[in-house]
Amino acid sequence: MIPLSQPPASSPEIDLPPRILLGPGPSMVPPRVLRVMSTPPVGHMDASYLAIMDRTQGLLRYVFQTENALTLVVPGTGTAAMETAVANMVEPGDAVLVCVNGYFGLRIAEMARRCGGDVRTITRPWGEVFSVDEIRAALAEHPARVVALVHGETSTGAAQPMEGIAAAVHDCGGILIVDTVASLGGVPLAVDALDIDVCYTGSQKCLSAPPGLGPITLGPRAVQKLEARRTPVASWYLDLTLLRQYWDTRRVYHHTAPINLSLALYEALRLVAEEGLEARWARHRRCAEMLWNGLEALGLALHVAPEHRLPSLTTVRVPESVEEAAIRSCLLAETNIEISGGLGELKGKVWRIGLMGYSAREENVLALLGALDRLLG
Amino acid sequence: MIPLSQPPASSPEIDLPPRILLGPGPSMVPPRVLRVMSTPPVGHMDASYLAIMDRTQGLLRYVFQTENALTLVVPGTGTAAMETAVANMVEPGDAVLVCVNGYFGLRIAEMARRCGGDVRTITRPWGEVFSVDEIRAALAEHPARVVALVHGETSTGAAQPMEGIAAAVHDCGGILIVDTVASLGGVPLAVDALDIDVCYTGSQKCLSAPPGLGPITLGPRAVQKLEARRTPVASWYLDLTLLRQYWDTRRVYHHTAPINLSLALYEALRLVAEEGLEARWARHRRCAEMLWNGLEALGLALHVAPEHRLPSLTTVRVPESVEEAAIRSCLLAETNIEISGGLGELKGKVWRIGLMGYSAREENVLALLGALDRLLG
Numbered sequence: 143m144i145p146l147s148q149p150p151a152s153s154p155e156i157d158l159p160p161r162i163l164l165g166p167g168p169s170m171v172p173p174r175v176l177r178v179m180s181t182p183p184v185g186h187m188d189a190s191y192l193a194i195m196d197r198t199q200g201l202l203r204y205v206f207q208t209e210n211a212l213t214l215v216v217p218g219t220g221t222a223a224m225e226t227a228v229a230n231m232v233e234p235g236d237a238v239l240v241c242v243n244g245y246f247g248l249r250i251a252e253m254a255r256r257c258g259g260d261v262r263t264i265t266r267p268w269g270e271v272f273s274v275d276e277i278r279a280a281l282a283e284h285p286a287r288v289v290a291l292v293h294g295e296t297s298t299g300a301a302q303p304m305e306g307i308a309a310a311v312h313d314c315g316g317i318l319i320v321d322t323v324a325s326l327g328g329v330p331l332a333v334d335a336l337d338i339d340v341c342y343t344g345s346q347k348c349l350s351a352p353p354g355l356g357p358i359t360l361g362p363r364a365v366q367k368l369e370a371r372r373t374p375v376a377s378w379y380l381d382l383t384l385l386r387q388y389w390d391t392r393r394v395y396h397h398t399a400p401i402n403l404s405l406a407l408y409e410a411l412r413l414v415a416e417e418g419l420e421a422r423w424a425r426h427r428r429c430a431e432m433l434w435n436g437l438e439a440l441g442l443a444l445h446v447a448p449e450h451r452l453p454s455l456t457t458v459r460v461p462e463s464v465e466e467a468a469i470r471s472c473l474l475a476e477t478n479i480e481i482s483g484g485l486g487e488l489k490g491k492v493w494r495i496g497l498m499g500y501s502a503r504e505e506n507v508l509a510l511l512g513a514l515d516r517l518l519g
Numbered sequence: 520m521i522p523l524s525q526p527p528a529s530s531p532e533i534d535l536p537p538r539i540l541l542g543p544g545p546s547m548v549p550p551r552v553l554r555v556m557s558t559p560p561v562g563h564m565d566a567s568y569l570a571i572m573d574r575t576q577g578l579l580r581y582v583f584q585t586e587n588a589l590t591l592v593v594p595g596t597g598t599a600a601m602e603t604a605v606a607n608m609v610e611p612g613d614a615v616l617v618c619v620n621g622y623f624g625l626r627i628a629e630m631a632r633r634c635g636g637d638v639r640t641i642t643r644p645w646g647e648v649f650s651v652d653e654i655r656a657a658l659a660e661h662p663a664r665v666v667a668l669v670h671g672e673t674s675t676g677a678a679q680p681m682e683g684i685a686a687a688v689h690d691c692g693g694i695l696i697v698d699t700v701a702s703l704g705g706v707p708l709a710v711d712a713l714d715i716d717v718c719y720t721g722s723q724k725c726l727s728a729p730p731g732l733g734p735i736t737l738g739p740r741a742v743q744k745l746e747a748r749r750t751p752v753a754s755w756y757l758d759l760t761l762l763r764q765y766w767d768t769r770r771v772y773h774h775t776a777p778i779n780l781s782l783a784l785y786e787a788l789r790l791v792a793e794e795g796l797e798a799r800w801a802r803h804r805r806c807a808e809m810l811w812n813g814l815e816a817l818g819l820a821l822h823v824a825p826e827h828r829l830p831s832l833t834t835v836r837v838p839e840s841v842e843e844a845a846i847r848s849c850l851l852a853e854t855n856i857e858i859s860g861g862l863g864e865l866k867g868k869v870w871r872i873g874l875m876g877y878s879a880r881e882e883n884v885l886a887l888l889g890a891l892d893r894l895l896g
Contacts, residue, residue, distance in 0.1 A: 150577035156571065156785065178533050179556040183545055200530070207523060222756050376633050379598055398721065402556060408530075420523065
């Protein structure tokens with residue numbers, strides 16, 4: 143064997159700054175959740191771990207407000223959950239309608255194209271939402287087997303009203319996929335009451351577990367479409383017909399579960415259950431209103447109309463006189479507060495402020511408003 | 520809004536048994552690695568996190584023994600890394616050759632078919648390995664653009680000799696993908712010296728980080744094939760043309776990195792560098808030989824011929840008189856030691872004993888041999 147190359151000269155110990163995370167995710171992680179991640183792991187087929195999987199499913203059904211049997215955690219980020227939804231529902235040639243009013247709608251449409259879908263999009267300006275009539279009109283022109291939209295658009299701060307949308311989709315025989323990555327656990331949503339067929343989220347926003355896992359749930363129509371597929375899902379890793387065999391009583395090996403991360407998600411979901419969904423939604427709303435009022439008191443303009451604002455993610459317009467990125471750098475350097483710039487067509491035009499999960503606390507809102515007052519004053 | 524459903528009646532605190540993990544992965548996790556996971560996270564675009572990404576790449580280049588620029592961590596398990604390798608290299612219609620001598624070769628072949636590859640397989644009995652001549656003969660019949668094989672077959676305990684294989688593949692203009700999920704960091708392998716084009720592993724075996732991440736590296740031929748693709752990669756989540764833009768200096772947002780898990784991998788890689796690859800390989804070899812000798816002293820037969828045994832994973836034949844699963848249950852119940860049964864065509868016929876990473880310690884070998892002596896004696 144030839145001589146080995148040497149390791150890098152310096153790989154210093156981890157020493158991260160104490161950030162207050164008020165960007166579009168990840169959110170801050172409660173101490174109890176951080177702590178369980180250090181548990182020495184057991185195997186992914188150990189009865190003690192399988193019991194935690196079952197309990198996680200129960201807690202997820204509560205958070206999604208569903209009785210769907212097919213409720214599980216995708217071993218990847220919220221984006222992996224998005225791709226799981228799209229890749230399992232869209233077969234080559236399927237007519238697909240994606241409602242695009244922000245970056246994540248664009249991403250769904252791109253994934254649906256890669257799955258061979260016959261994709262049509264309808265659009266609204268970034269920060270606005272869709273009406274049921276618009277969706278019905280689009281479906282009349284392009285009867286879609288799969289319709290996808292984003293409940294809480296992380297790129298715009300708009301919350302899509304959900305009433306009536308599932309009926310419009312089902313009337314034309316379609317499946318409704320709803321992205322709740324930035325909203326689930328922080329903003330009112332109930333999968334069964336709204337008749338949503340596929341709903342997914344990420345671990346790292348309003349649920350306040352670390353990033354890396356993607357909860358998803360499928361209702362009966364979606365399961366039927368999955369089971370009637372003519373072609374295998376292009377992704378073996380994200381194939382729900384295989385993933386479900388690990389999560390149900392069959393316990394067929396599919397992948398080595400991200401055990402420590404899954405313990406963190408379980409603990410985070412326990413915290414959601416202890417607080418209660420209504421109380422949690424109210425806390426997010428209360429912090430958001432405090433932020434909105436405070437920003438307006440500083441003379442800043444909010445990007446989204448009051449009735450469509452997402453409590454977990456606020457977009458605020460950058461004043462003309464101000465250099466967007468410089469303010470963010472100062473915030474981070476002087477006060478350890480992270481907020482984010484705009485994405486896509488809002489780049490340079492807005493700041494994005496997240497109040498998600500454990501980040502949604504009054505002390506964080508006060509710190510941010512105080513810091514902005516000092517920097518912009 | 521209709522009344523909400525309630526959370527499950529009981530979601531008890533996490534309280535896992537103290538397992539000694541001697542199965543095919545996950546392996547045990549060193550205390551330093553467990554501890555860093557509890558670090559309060561920063562954002563996935565924070566300079567402090569980007570620095571850790573860079574350092575992780577440097578350490579991975581050492582572990583892979585490569586200078587490949589395109590060396591990064593896939594945000595999913597080793598199986599996600601496998602799919603990343605296959606989905607990025609195989610385009611619809613590409614001739615693909617997969618060498619199948621165990622379960623994971625079968626999995627690669629299935630993934631390649633789902634990517635639209637024109638897949639041919641050659642096979643060896645589970646527990647045996649391929650000769651260069653066999654591979655050359657197969658390529659003469661089916662000149663493949665992509666050839667894939669498994670270095671350390673977790674399902675059989677065989678270690679594939681690598682000398683001469685890359686030359687055979689390159690002589691017919693192909694790309695060589697090598698799965699080192701069960702071997703990297705524990706068994707000698709050097710990507711550049713062996714001229715391997717694509718190599719991937721999992722975080723949770725010989726590297727002894729928790730499961731959930733998949734390091735991968737691509738050499739110049741693989742990068743050229745990636746950049747010359749006629750079609751987009753079917754999976755957006757695992758598309759290396761996008762993933763690389765987050766890992767290189769462009770820092771384009773693609774997904775929210777699994778931050779805490781990535782800290783764990785970084786710490787695990789620091790431990791590999793501190794120990795040194797040669798010392799680590801020697802430790803795995805020493806523990807394996809101690810296990811092999813001890814098992815034979817108990818009258819048990821090893822499944823793989825001595826010259827092709829994988830130090831990190833041993834398959835031992837279950838004696839005729841013994842109930843395979845009952846012994847495993849007793850081991851777990853009485854001594855907290857986890858070993859695994861056979862997979863696929865070795866189901867019921869062998870036990871699989873892993874000595875990987877932090878699990879590869881003499882005290883664990885002694886505990887297992889003592890327990891087996893008691894149970895089988």
